[in-house]
Amino acid sequence: MIRAIIADDEELARHILREYLARQTDVEVVCECDNGFATVKAIAEWKPDLLFLDVQMPKLDGFEVLELVDANLAVVFVTAYDQYATKAFDAAAVDYLLKPFDLTRFQTALDRVRLKLASPGVAAVPAAELRNAAQAPGRYAERIVIRDGARVHVLPVAQIDYVEAQEDYLAFHSAGKSFLKQQTISSLEQSLDPKQFVRVHRSFIVNLERISKIEAYTKDARIAILSDGGKIPVSRSGYLKLKEAMAEP
Amino acid sequence: MHPLFQNRNSLFAYFFAWVPLGAMLGVVISAAAHLDWRATVAIIAPVTLLLAFVCLSPWYLCRVLPLNGTPRWKLLSHHSVAAMFASALVLFVVPFLLQVFARFRPGIEEQFEPGLRVLAGMCFLFFLLSVALHYVLQALETSRQAEVLSREAELKALKAQVNPHFLFNSLNSISALTTIDPAKAREMCIRLSDFLRNSLRLGERTSIPLREELALASTYLDVEQVRFGKRLRVIQDFDTASDACEVPPLLVQPLVENAIKHGIASLAEGGEINMSARVHEGRLRFSVENPFDPDAPSQRKSGFGLVNVRNRLRARYGNMARLDIDASAGTYRVNITVPFIKETGKP
Numbered sequence: 065m066i067r068a069i070i071a072d073d074e075e076l077a078r079h080i081l082r083e084y085l086a087r088q089t090d091v092e093v094v095c096e097c098d099n100g101f102a103t104v105k106a107i108a109e110w111k112p113d114l115l116f117l118d119v120q121m122p123k124l125d126g127f128e129v130l131e132l133v134d135a136n137l138a139v140v141f142v143t144a145y146d147q148y149a150t151k152a153f154d155a156a157a158v159d160y161l162l163k164p165f166d167l168t169r170f171q172t173a174l175d176r177v178r179l180k181l182a183s184p185g186v187a188a189v190p191a192a193e194l195r196n197a198a199q200a201p202g203r204y205a206e207r208i209v210i211r212d213g214a215r216v217h218v219l220p221v222a223q224i225d226y227v228e229a230q231e232d233y234l235a236f237h238s239a240g241k242s243f244l245k246q247q248t249i250s251s252l253e254q255s256l257d258p259k260q261f262v263r264v265h266r267s268f269i270v271n272l273e274r275i276s277k278i279e280a281y282t283k284d285a286r287i288a289i290l291s292d293g294g295k296i297p298v299s300r301s302g303y304l305k306l307k308e309a310m311a312e313p
Numbered sequence: 314m315h316p317l318f319q320n321r322n323s324l325f326a327y328f329f330a331w332v333p334l335g336a337m338l339g340v341v342i343s344a345a346a347h348l349d350w351r352a353t354v355a356i357i358a359p360v361t362l363l364l365a366f367v368c369l370s371p372w373y374l375c376r377v378l379p380l381n382g383t384p385r386w387k388l389l390s391h392h393s394v395a396a397m398f399a400s401a402l403v404l405f406v407v408p409f410l411l412q413v414f415a416r417f418r419p420g421i422e423e424q425f426e427p428g429l430r431v432l433a434g435m436c437f438l439f440f441l442l443s444v445a446l447h448y449v450l451q452a453l454e455t456s457r458q459a460e461v462l463s464r465e466a467e468l469k470a471l472k473a474q475v476n477p478h479f480l481f482n483s484l485n486s487i488s489a490l491t492t493i494d495p496a497k498a499r500e501m502c503i504r505l506s507d508f509l510r511n512s513l514r515l516g517e518r519t520s521i522p523l524r525e526e527l528a529l530a531s532t533y534l535d536v537e538q539v540r541f542g543k544r545l546r547v548i549q550d551f552d553t554a555s556d557a558c559e560v561p562p563l564l565v566q567p568l569v570e571n572a573i574k575h576g577i578a579s580l581a582e583g584g585e586i587n588m589s590a591r592v593h594e595g596r597l598r599f600s601v602e603n604p605f606d607p608d609a610p611s612q613r614k615s616g617f618g619l620v621n622v623r624n625r626l627r628a629r630y631g632n633m634a635r636l637d638i639d640a641s642a643g644t645y646r647v648n649i650t651v652p653f654i655k656e657t658g659k660p
Contacts, residue, residue, distance in 0.1 A: 073578070073581065074482070074485075074486070074540055074541070075542055076485070076486045076489035076490065076493075076539075076540065076542075077482075077485055077486070077489065079489045079493060080485070080488060080489045083489075083492060098581055099581035102581075120578065122578070122579050122580050122581040122606065122609075123581060123606070123608075144477070144478050144481035144482045144485065162481070163481050163482060163484070163485035163488075164481070164484045164485040164487075164488040207608075218608055
């Protein structure tokens with residue numbers, strides 16, 4: 065039995081999925097959610113095999129939901145219209161349904177889901193990469209979503225002091241606190257505004273507004289002193305990038 | 314570059330217009346200097362051609378000295394000095410012409426003497442006339458540009474009108490309703506058609522009474538009501554006096570659309586949209602208020618529709634209209650103030 069969750073903020077939109085799914089003998093809807101937070105919670109609780117996900121939802125959007133859940137489930141996006149999102153779907157989702165859709169199209173999507181669930185060896189594309197692909201050119205992330213057990217933190221990027229890579233995780237430092245998230249530093253670098261955030265070191269990204277001064281350390285390496293007294297290493301190429309970013313008006 | 318040079322036809326027409334002016338000049342000069350027609354043509358034809366070119370120069374002067382915003386004395390002195398230069402130039406050139414012509418007709422230089430002063434005076438007048446015409450040209454150009462601008466803004470508004478999100482989501486709701494409640498599905502089809510038809514119809518007009526605009530917004534809200542159900546609540550409070558105020562079409566609808574897209578849709582529990590219209594001291598004040606999620610990314614909060622409304626207001630009313638946005642404590646408020654212009658009668 066395929067256990068599915070439906071996430072859409074509109075009751076009528078959920079109804080269509082429910083109605084189409086009622087005709088399937090091998091799918092069971094275990095939960096319905098009308099916002100992003102509820103979806104993240106429900107996925108942690110029910111551990112479903114399949115998620116029907118609306119992109120635009122209150123609290124967290126569909127991409128943010130995916131960033132917060134363990135990607136081991138088949139996702140079918142259900143959306144009205146999103147020119148950038150379709151690119152991402154092509155790359156990563158099992159399928160996407162454009163509203164309104166008919167039963168035949170829905171069946172096709174389900175067939176793909178069954179195929180995907182039958183061969184679980186296929187690696188899932190990390191959600192953060194998916195998000196980057198869906199991002200409109202010239203637009204950058206405005207907030208970072210981080211899951212901490214059952215809680216979800218929404219961190220506006222302006223509140224980030226610096227980010228440090230620690231093996232598979234990123235530690236986001238903000239006002240003396242730090243939050244861990246599973247993501248690669250290069251995918252984060254891509255999603256942040258280069259005018260505000262600079263990767264000054266292989267494993268450090270810093271918020272330019274937090275830097276109070278740069279000090280020489282060795283011949284090639286420097287250290288950035290932050291306004292709260294913190295110190296982070298700056299590599300030679302990082303220093304060049306830093307100078308470039310600060311020179312721009 | 315003078316606009317006349319951008320178009321061969323208009324340049325030709327301009328020089329053609331100088332033919333009667335040159336003829337007039339010839340008649341006056343020949344009378345003053347007692348010249349026969351051959352001598353007159355030989356002298357006046359090149360002078361007229363020169364004058365035609367010189368009289369294009371006020372275009373640059375008029376751009377630097379706009380009628381509004383330049384003191385009268387400055388206008389008067391600058392243009393007078395320029396006109397004097399123009400006639401001085403002609404007076405400088407004429408003796409050379411006379412010298413050349415004197416080979417064929419000795420004594421012409423002395424004979425033309427009384428014509429010179431008249432010629433100088435005429436040049437002065439022609440130049441000032443040209444200044445006046447250039448100001449008219451400039452005013453026409455400005456008003457044409459303003460019209461193009463407002464037309465463009467209106468066109469953009471129309472294009473932005475049928476938001477694909479709205480359309481596809483509404484169609485999806487209809488698709489759901491066909492099995493749950495066929496009668497309601499049909500009703501929604503009709504509401505949606507009403508909205509599309511009316512927005513096309515009203516968009517064609519340059520101005521409509523507020524009551525029609527409000528009716529359009531209501532139809533829009535009816536459709537969204539089906540989609541959002543009890544998440545969407547609408548409170549309307551309109552002065553009866555405001556009904557008759559003339560406004561540009563599709564002024565209110567984008568505000569309501571914004572309130573849904575960036576407000577109600579971002580809240581799981583939904584909320585209340587408050588609309589009000591008041592007439593006070595010859596002005597109409599319209600406002601739309603809605604709750605929103607302050608934590609939502611800003612691409613959801615900022616409305617492109619509002620920028621468009623603001624541009625259209627500026628094109629239509631200049632400084633006489635305002636659009637104020639206030640987002641605080643989870644409430645988004647848009648106020649529009651425009652001059653109250655009563656509808657003139659049934660179209």
